[in-house]
Amino acid sequence: MTKTRLSIYFFIVFSIASISKLCAQEFTTEGKDFWFGFMENTLGSPPDTLLVSMSSRIAATATVSIPLNGWTQTVNIPANTSVSVGIPKSLAMASGCGAKLPRGCRIQATEKISAYALNFQGFSADASLLIPTTTLGDKYYLNTYRENFSNSRQTQMLIVAAYPNSTIQITPTVATSCGNAAGVPFQINLNQGEVYNLESAGDLTGTYVQSIDNGQGCKKFVLLSGNFCTAVGEQCCCDHLFDINFHNESWGKNYILPNLRTRNVTRFRVVAQQNGTQVSVNGGPVQNLNAGQFYQFDLTANGSVTSNNPIAVMQLSMSGDADGTSADPFMITLGPNEQTMKEITFNTLFNSGNSPTYYATIVTKTNSTGLLTLDGAPVAGFTPVASNPAYSIASPNVAFGSHTLRSDSGFLAYIYEYASYESFGYSAGANLTNLFASFEYASSRHDSIFCPGDTVFFQGVGDPSILSYEWDFGDGDTSKQQNPKHVYTTLGDFTVNMIIQRQNSCDKDTIPGKVKILGPPVTNVPDDTICIGTSITVSVNSPDSIRWSTGDTTSSITLWPSATTSYSVYTKNVACAGMPDTFTVNIRDPKVDFTTSPQCFGNPIRFTPFASTSLQSFSWDYGDGNFESYNSATLNYRDHTYTAPGNYSVTLAIQDSTGCKDTIVKNVSVFPLLNQNFTVGNICLNGIASIVNNTTVVSGSVHSQWNWGDGSAIDTSFSPTHLYATTGSFDITYIAATDSGCSDTLVRQIIVYDTAAVSFTANDTCLGNAIQFVNTSSAPPGSTPLWYFGDGTQSSDTSPVHSYTTAGIFNVTAIALTPFGCNDTVIQQVEVFPNPIPNFVSDSVCDGTTIQFVNSSSIASGTYTSAWNFGDGANDISKDPSHLYASTGNYNVVLTLTSNYGCVDSAQKVALVSPNPTAAFTLSDVCNDSTLSATNTSSVSGGTI
Numbered sequence: 001m002t003k004t005r006l007s008i009y010f011f012i013v014f015s016i017a018s019i020s021k022l023c024a025q026e027f028t029t030e031g032k033d034f035w036f037g038f039m040e041n042t043l044g045s046p047p048d049t050l051l052v053s054m055s056s057r058i059a060a061t062a063t064v065s066i067p068l069n070g071w072t073q074t075v076n077i078p079a080n081t082s083v084s085v086g087i088p089k090s091l092a093m094a095s096g097c098g099a100k101l102p103r104g105c106r107i108q109a110t111e112k113i114s115a116y117a118l119n120f121q122g123f124s125a126d127a128s129l130l131i132p133t134t135t136l137g138d139k140y141y142l143n144t145y146r147e148n149f150s151n152s153r154q155t156q157m158l159i160v161a162a163y164p165n166s167t168i169q170i171t172p173t174v175a176t177s178c179g180n181a182a183g184v185p186f187q188i189n190l191n192q193g194e195v196y197n198l199e200s201a202g203d204l205t206g207t208y209v210q211s212i213d214n215g216q217g218c219k220k221f222v223l224l225s226g227n228f229c230t231a232v233g234e235q236c237c238c239d240h241l242f243d244i245n246f247h248n249e250s251w252g253k254n255y256i257l258p259n260l261r262t263r264n265v266t267r268f269r270v271v272a273q274q275n276g277t278q279v280s281v282n283g284g285p286v287q288n289l290n291a292g293q294f295y296q297f298d299l300t301a302n303g304s305v306t307s308n309n310p311i312a313v314m315q316l317s318m319s320g321d322a323d324g325t326s327a328d329p330f331m332i333t334l335g336p337n338e339q340t341m342k343e344i345t346f347n348t349l350f351n352s353g354n355s356p357t358y359y360a361t362i363v364t365k366t367n368s369t370g371l372l373t374l375d376g377a378p379v380a381g382f383t384p385v386a387s388n389p390a391y392s393i394a395s396p397n398v399a400f401g402s403h404t405l406r407s408d409s410g411f412l413a414y415i416y417e418y419a420s421y422e423s424f425g426y427s428a429g430a431n432l433t434n435l436f437a438s439f440e441y442a443s444s445r446h447d448s449i450f451c452p453g454d455t456v457f458f459q460g461v462g463d464p465s466i467l468s469y470e471w472d473f474g475d476g477d478t479s480k481q482q483n484p485k486h487v488y489t490t491l492g493d494f495t496v497n498m499i500i501q502r503q504n505s506c507d508k509d510t511i512p513g514k515v516k517i518l519g520p521p522v523t524n525v526p527d528d529t530i531c532i533g534t535s536i537t538v539s540v541n542s543p544d545s546i547r548w549s550t551g552d553t554t555s556s557i558t559l560w561p562s563a564t565t566s567y568s569v570y571t572k573n574v575a576c577a578g579m580p581d582t583f584t585v586n587i588r589d590p591k592v593d594f595t596t597s598p599q600c601f602g603n604p605i606r607f608t609p610f611a612s613t614s615l616q617s618f619s620w621d622y623g624d625g626n627f628e629s630y631n632s633a634t635l636n637y638r639d640h641t642y643t644a645p646g647n648y649s650v651t652l653a654i655q656d657s658t659g660c661k662d663t664i665v666k667n668v669s670v671f672p673l674l675n676q677n678f679t680v681g682n683i684c685l686n687g688i689a690s691i692v693n694n695t696t697v698v699s700g701s702v703h704s705q706w707n708w709g710d711g712s713a714i715d716t717s718f719s720p721t722h723l724y725a726t727t728g729s730f731d732i733t734y735i736a737a738t739d740s741g742c743s744d745t746l747v748r749q750i751i752v753y754d755t756a757a758v759s760f761t762a763n764d765t766c767l768g769n770a771i772q773f774v775n776t777s778s779a780p781p782g783s784t785p786l787w788y789f790g791d792g793t794q795s796s797d798t799s800p801v802h803s804y805t806t807a808g809i810f811n812v813t814a815i816a817l818t819p820f821g822c823n824d825t826v827i828q829q830v831e832v833f834p835n836p837i838p839n840f841v842s843d844s845v846c847d848g849t850t851i852q853f854v855n856s857s858s859i860a861s862g863t864y865t866s867a868w869n870f871g872d873g874a875n876d877i878s879k880d881p882s883h884l885y886a887s888t889g890n891y892n893v894v895l896t897l898t899s900n901y902g903c904v905d906s907a908q909k910v911a912l913v914s915p916n917p918t919a920a921f922t923l924s925d926v927c928n929d930s931t932l933s934a935t936n937t938s939s940v941s942g943g944t945i
Contacts, residue, residue, distance in 0.1 A: 027250070027432045028341060031132020034107040034115050035162040035222050037195045038087070040095040041240040042124045042153065042229035049120040050087040052107065052130070055080075055345045055402045060111035066091050068102030068193040077113060082347030082402035093119075094158055097199040098178035104160045104193040116426055118349050119242050124229060126242035126330045127349055127424040133162045135432045136220035137247020138211035138507065141292055143271050143314045144225040145232065145241055145331060146203045152238060153228035154199040157207065159221055161190035166219035167212040173292060174202030187212060190221075199228070206271055206292030213506035220247075232267060232329035233298070233322035239329045243314070243426065248273050249509065250432035251310035252336020256385055257281075257303040258315070258361040261395045262418060264323035267316040270295045270305060277309040282387035304388040310435065317416070317423055327418040330425035336435070337391065340364075340410030344429035347402040354419040358398045360405075360428065361414040366392040368409030375403050434509050437462030439498045441515060450517050451576035452489050459483045460498050470499040470508075474515070488517045518576060525569055525583040531660035532589040535560045544571035549580075561585050588613065588660040594652050598669040600742035604639040605668060611635050613656045623648035623668075633657075645672040645698075671740035672698040678719075678734055682751040684822030685727050689750055693719040693734075700739035707733040709750075724752040754780045756816030756824035760799075764831040766903035770803040771830055779816040779824070788813040790830075807834035807860060834860035836897035838907035846914050850884040855895065857907075862900045869894040871911065888913040888941075915941040 038050050054062055056077045065072035069091045077083045087105060094103050107115055107130070115130040144155045154177055159168055171185040177199045180186055188196050198204070204225070211218035223245040229238035251273055259266045270279055272289035279287045279295055282303045287295045305313060313334040320326045348358045362379060364372050369382040369392055382392040398415070405413055405428065416425030439460045443450050450456060460469045460482045471479040473486045474494030488494065498511040530536050539556040540546055548557055549568040559567065564587045568580040594609040607620070619629040622640050635654070642648065648670065653663040677694040695702050706715040708722050709730035715722065724730065729751050737743035756779035762771050775785060775798050787795040789802050790810030804810065810832065815825045841854040855866055868876040870883045871891035885891060891913065896906040917940035926932040938945050 027135045027434075028344075029129055029131050029135060029427075029429045029432070030112040030114055030344070031134055032109045032112055033133045034130045035133060035160045035193075036105050036107075036115075036117050036128075036130050037103055037158050037160045037222070037224060038089075038093045038105075038117065038119050039156045039158050039197065039224065039226055039242060040093055040228055041119050041121050041242075042238065049118065049350070050089050050092055051084050051118050051120070051350065052087060052105070053082055053084040053116045053118065053347050053349045054107065054109070054113045055082040055347045056109070056111055056113040057343075057345045057404065058111050060109050060113055062107055062109040062113060065106050065108075066103065066193075067106055068104065077109075080345060080402055080404060084349070094195050094197040096197060097154075097176060098180075099197045100188065100190065101195050101197065102193060103195050106193070114345055114347075114429055116347070116349055117242075118424060119240060120350055120352065120424070121240070122352075123328065123421050124238075124240045125328075125350075125352075125422060125424045126226065126240050127426040128224065128243045129333075129427040129430060131222065131244055131246075131430075131432065133220070136162060136222060137249055137432075138218040138220045139248045140209045140223045140245050141248060141271050141273055141312060142204055142207040142209060142223065142225050143245060143269060143294070143312050143333065144203065144205050144227060145230060145269060145314070145316055146227055147231045147233070147238075147319075149231060152230040154201055155204040155230075156226050156228060157198045157204055157209070158224040159188070159190065159196040159198075159209065160224070161192050161194050161219070162221055163219040164192045165214065165216055166190045166192075166221055167214040168196070168221060169210050169212050170198065171208040172198070172200065172204060173206040174200050174204060176200045176204075189214075205269065205294050208292055211506075218506040223247075226331065230329070231319040232316050233265065233318040237319065237321075237328070237421070239319070239423070241329060241331045243331045243333050246312060246333055246335075246430065246432055248310070249434040249436055250339060250430075251312050252338040252435055253307045253310060254337040254388075255305045255311075255313045255334055256337060256363045256388065256391050256393065256412070257299055257305060257313070257334070258363065258393050258395065258414065259299060259302050260315075260317055260361070260416065261359045262325055262327065262357075263318060264325075265298045265300055265318055267296065267298050267318060268305070269314045269316065270297075270307075271312045271314075272307075272309065273311065274309040277307055277311060279305060279307045279311060281305045302383065302385045302393050304385055304391070315414070315425075317425060320421055325418075326420045328421055328423045330416060330423050332414050332416070332425045332427055333430075334414070335412045335427065335430050337363075337412075338435050339431040339433060340412055341405075341429050341431050342408060342410055343404065343406045344413065345402060345404045346413070346415055346428040348398060348400045348415065348417065349424070349426075350417075351400050352419060352422060354422050356400070356417045356419040356422070358400060358415065358417050359395055360398045360403070361393065361395045361416070362405065363391055363393050363412040364407055365409050366390055368407060369394075371409050372405065372407040372411055374398070374405055434511055436502070437466055437498070437500050437509070437511055439496075439511060439513065441496070450488070450515065452491060452517055452580075453487060453577065454517075455485050455487050456515065457483070457485045458496070458498075460500070462500060465503040465505075466500045467503055468501040472497040472499065488515070491517050525567075525581055527584045527586065529586040529588050529658060530561075531658065532562065532587050536585055538567075538583070540569055540571075542571045544573045546571055547577070559585055561587055563587050563589070588656060588658050590615075590654060590656045590660050590662045592618075592652055592654045592662045592664050594650075594664065594666065596650070596666065596668050598671060598740060600671045600738075600740070601642070601645045601673050604641040605670070606637055606639050607650065607652070608637045609635045609652055611654055611656075613660075616655050616657050616659075618652065618654040621651040621653075623650050642670045645670045669740070671738060671742045673742055674702065674736050674738060674744050676734070676736045676744045676746050678746065678748065680732060680748060680750050682753065682820070683724070684753050684755040684818075684820070685724065686755065687723075687752075687822075689722045689724060689732075689752075691719045691721065691732075695734075695736050697738050703737045703739070705735040705737075707735075709733065724750075727752045727754045753818070753820040753822045755822035756780065756783055756818050758814050758816045758824040758826040760812075760814045760826070760828065762812065762828065762830050764833065764901070766833045766899070766901060767804065767807040767835050770801045771832075772801050773799055773812065773814070775799045775814070777814070777816050777824070780818050780820075780822070782819040784817045786815040786817060788815075804832040807832045833899060833901035833903050834862065835903045835905045836864040836899050838895045838897045838905050840893075840895050840907065840909065842893055842909050842911045844912035844914060845885075846916050847885070847888040848916065849913075850882050851911055851913070852882045853880060853893065853895075853911075855879045857895065857897050859897070859899055864897040864899045867896040867898070869896070883911075885911070885913040888915045917945045
């Protein structure tokens, strides 16, 4: 069973047919954006130089700047060439313990470059590899050096903020020169481009520096370390040390320790990241270290170091007198065996003119030394490492300038310069991939071949501090399992990201790699377009077997799709089925439609068309003999007016740019109009307005809406009536509509005139009395009265007086005649009561005789009462009274009658009471038988007897 993996840090065994190598994305020191700085150097001899040197495998343009100080310089970097830029010392060099300064330097390049910094003063120099922002970390254990002798100066560390609002926490291992206590964390805040310089008279090695989440995540930063000036390995002269620190996640467990050319002894310092770290040099005794502690040792030959936990290793060049040479110290941060590079373009930085010699120390696997080239040529002189013979080391001389190293197997490389009491060293480049976690993948289908459709098994491996795993498979699919599986359906290179969350980490870490899905060449069948109802023939030329999604296996097939359809075809060889090529046969099924609505005769009808595709031509047939044709892609609305009512078939035909056609036919109706008319006359208040509706329609019904103009409800009767409650002019609005919705509106005015309100008062009376008619009517100005008294007489007086000649009940008619004929009439009865007719019979009587009065009075209707005045002061109310006068005489007897209606009349007669006569006579005596003569002497007063 073949087994390969992402890195050699973890080994994973899959119980499947094969395991394939994951091509990991390396976090190398090549990049486009770099931040760096310079620490204070001892005051050596001139020249006094700060510079940055840049190399690129392809032509690039780079801008070097000190952003917060306003200094900038842009240079062109030819391919495979190095270019150096001098940095102003007064603007860039940091000094002063605890100082926060605007002295961060930056490189921004158009292509990936390698960059190195040199801090050079005569007889005191060192250099450092620079790390791009994409490869920075947020946690570091510092590695530096200080020789314990009187001329040794302060150890240094320099933090460069690559991002705004960075909060950094520092836990120094020794007391600092600016008052920070050993083991007591403190925090600083930096903005992008600011640097923080920290110094100590002790050895700052093992100081823990980490980014703190201030609410915006942990900001990655640059950490440089060194010494103002120190000797290494002896008590002579001091030299400046200066190098980059690699973040904790990039530390490995296995290192090759090269001995430096021309040196008898090389010093190494190992720093532990975790408690319980066990370190062994060349397989020797175990050295136990806790986090931040270091182990220092010297070697006289190439060696190796291993550990159970990640460690950082620094290589130190001894002072010249330590082993009888004239060179000075420098420090290089070494890379672990787990972090090799496959290619790097580097340069030798600087020629002081002091007869320098440049060396390259190259570490690679012993069985791969033949793969390594320097500037395209093989490198000779590799020697296996005795303590780890799987690796070999070569240290060739290199000329001043730019060089390129390559090996498909991977390598580590370090560059250094020796001159008379002068030296500097640095790593040619580094791979800073996170090593605390890795992943592998494997497929059970084919050995070393991953075909579309294969299940790819992934396994994430890491230390116990990992809390969670997330996966991005590079094709839009994800997983949150530690060991997921995934199926790729297409060919190509996919970047796989394993995203992990570590305990006590404020950010997630991403471990990238690439998966390559192989197969036969993609069969390219272009998309095509046909009209609906037609066919298309497609063909594929391939030496491999052909599979169509239709099931056909011939090289050519004919398709009759009824709608736009996607098909696929792939070829299959002995190893893999190729990635299917999906092609689409687009059906040009142009669809046309239009909207319209019936209209009443005389109105234009709007036809609004819609087409599903771009057009070449279209035409309208309106169904009434009118036809329009256009060779245009613009399908706009059309308005058409018909000359007669009726139903019409309208046809819209289109042809698109490919010649595909569509036609739609719709019926449209033109409705006849109304013949609208109505009459109404003016009315008097409280009169009824009667509509005479003369509206007609050719066919169907008339639907009416009447608005009387007085705020009353709408009336929908055909010929309605209406009672107006107030006077005035009113607009009667008549909306008439047919069954088809054709409507018209007619407005006519009606005037509601004010009318009279006739009333009068009159009292009943007795015959012979005049009646006063009091007119209490109200009437508009200009009105005239008219009276009919019911007895054949009339009057036009406003309040007339009238006497009736007969008794009875009379209907009196009072009329108010207004100017607009809004008359009013009221009829009331008046009664003329009959007078009683007094009459009586009264006899003449002689004195002393009682007179009997006989009442012969009468009345036409009703009753009456009698009242007698006998003329002698006596009265009686009897109907037929009798009365005895006390003396003779003529008495005026008055009979007064009062009817039950109060009518009074009287009659007067004379009652004669005559005196009685006095009888007297005289006789003369006569003889018998003689006629007696008597003389009547009777008398009566006032009369005769």
